[in-house]
Amino acid sequence: MKSNAELIAQASERLNPHLSGDRLFGNVAAVIVAESGSEFEGVCIDTGSGTGFCAEAAAIAAMVTAREYRLQRIVSVWRKEETDELFMLPPCGRCREFIRQIDEHNLDTEVILGEDKVIPLRDLLPHHEWPDPVLQTTPVEVTGAVVADPPL
Numbered sequence: 001m002k003s004n005a006e007l008i009a010q011a012s013e014r015l016n017p018h019l020s021g022d023r024l025f026g027n028v029a030a031v032i033v034a035e036s037g038s039e040f041e042g043v044c045i046d047t048g049s050g051t052g053f054c055a056e057a058a059a060i061a062a063m064v065t066a067r068e069y070r071l072q073r074i075v076s077v078w079r080k081e082e083t084d085e086l087f088m089l090p091p092c093g094r095c096r097e098f099i100r101q102i103d104e105h106n107l108d109t110e111v112i113l114g115e116d117k118v119i120p121l122r123d124l125l126p127h128h129e130w131p132d133p134v135l136q137t138t139p140v141e142v143t144g145a146v147v148a149d150p151p152l
């Protein structure tokens with residue numbers, strides 16, 4: 001099994017920032033180790049109007065393309081060019097939920113945040129269960145709604 005340091009280094013090798021106009025691609029890279037031990041890589045593509053996606057999503061798409069759905073481990077990295085410092089990024093909120101929805105077992109995914117720092121996804125995504133319905137003790141009376149005049 002690869003060490004965290006080896007996976008971090010592998011992800012950092014995928015970093016390849018590329019500008020397309022004012023859009024930046026490849027400045028975050030992710031490596032996934034799937035349940036089978038196979039590895040999948042991806043980079044972010046930051047395009048406008050919400051059309052881009054995170055490195056984690058790209059790596060997961062590659063994993064699902066290979067018909068795998070469960071993650072063992074994931075690491076994502078970004079390099080600050082000014083200082084050449086490498087950072088391990090926790091998945092954003094959307095990706096945390098995305099990983100969970102791919103397979104509920106993925107709550108046990110080990111998120112690598114440093115050579116000696118690993119946090120299970122479930123700790124990064126608390127209160128993920130579908131909520132219980134609100135107990136309604138009094139009937140709600142629906143009255144006419146007030147609708148503002150549309151702008152001219």
Ligand SMILES: [Zn+2]
Binds near residue numbers: 092093
């Ligand atoms: Zn994300």
